[in-house]
Amino acid sequence: MGETDAAVAEGDAHDEHEHRSRWPIIGAAGAAILYVGAALAIAGNRAGIFPTRVGVGIAVVGFAVLTGGLVGWLRQAYLSGYWERATGDRKRRSYRATMVLFLVTDVATFGAGFAYYFYVRIGTWPPGELPELLGSLVLVNTALLVVSSFTLHFAHEALGDGKRRRFLALLGVTFALGVVFLGGQIAEYATFVGEEEFTLTSGVFASAFFGLTGLHGLHVALGVVLIGILLWRALRGQYDAERDTSVSTVSLYWHFVDAVWLFLVAVLYVGAVVTL
Known part of the structure; x- marks a missing residue:
């Protein structure tokens, strides 16, 4: 040797x-x-x-x-x-493949929740009194999450181009947007529970609604933690164009969470008010 x-x-x-x-x-x-x-x-x-x-x-x-x-x-x-x-290409591919496998299993997790909702949706609709789901809050929250995917994407690009200040700024904006999204979801829950008296135990749709949005909110919270760790490490001087595996894998996760939210809004928020 x-x-x-x-x-x-x-x-x-x-x-x-x-x-x-x-x-x-x-x-x-x-x-x-x-x-x-x-x-x-x-x-x-x-x-x-x-x-x-x-x-x-x-x-x-x-x-x-x-x-x-x-x-x-x-x-x-x-x-x-x-x-x-x-570091090397083999290690990068390994970490990215691991994240992809995790996301594949996560599709099954969300799929179980959506399967329950679709089963409920087949029956008599609407199943009782529904609150006003498509309000300005959910629209603002959706816009925030979509924008955060763009800011994270361009942060990664800035890192590859050697523009460190831009990378740090956009990463910080992404973190802030994630936090604000979570605050908006909490505010939405408070409105439903306090004013609409719409809770987890209000019926089969309520259980599906809070189950799916709560599961997604948990994923966003974990994503915010991961982005916060990226920001913390970046402020300590880590990452460059050749050492970006963590940024790449967290980006995959965040874009997945964003895509799930768009599907959730289309199916759960919009779909709930559509009478077949």
Whole structure:
């Protein structure tokens, strides 16, 4: 084995060692707690045996643990000794392929929710009194999310062109748009629950509506966390035209979330008010 091969083998062993971490386990535990809390908040409330607020609290704790696991893992795996670490096309393809596989499985997750909605939609429609779904808030939120996909795309392009300030600015704008979108969704929920008295337990459509929009909101929240990590790392001087794998994979995720929202608006918001 030559010196070059030995150096590559040593680098691969170094990378393998660095990726043996407790943080993925912590993140997985947080995800489990999050889903358990959500299930208790929904099922417990319906059965009248478990307070909704406690379930929501457990879900919030789970999300915090999940976020901490992701941040810790990324810090250990990518922040430490970033510029000294070897990179290559094989590693880039591996990470991108992993993200694509994750998104394929996520299609099945959303597909289950949409299948439930389509099943409900076949029956008598509308199934009771529906709130005013197509308001200005959902239109503004949709515009924000679409614009955020463009800002992230052009941020990635700016990085490839070596325009670091533009990259940082557009990445910051994308992060802010994601946060505002989440705020808009919370405001929409508050309006439905407070003024329209439209809640998760209002009927079969309500369960589909809050289930799908809540699942999407969870994905947006995770995307905001990921973009925030990108911004944090970029401000620390990381990323360039040759080291953009994280930016590329997070972009794939964010564009997927955007596409799901457009489909969700067309099917759930617009479709709900269309009488066949």
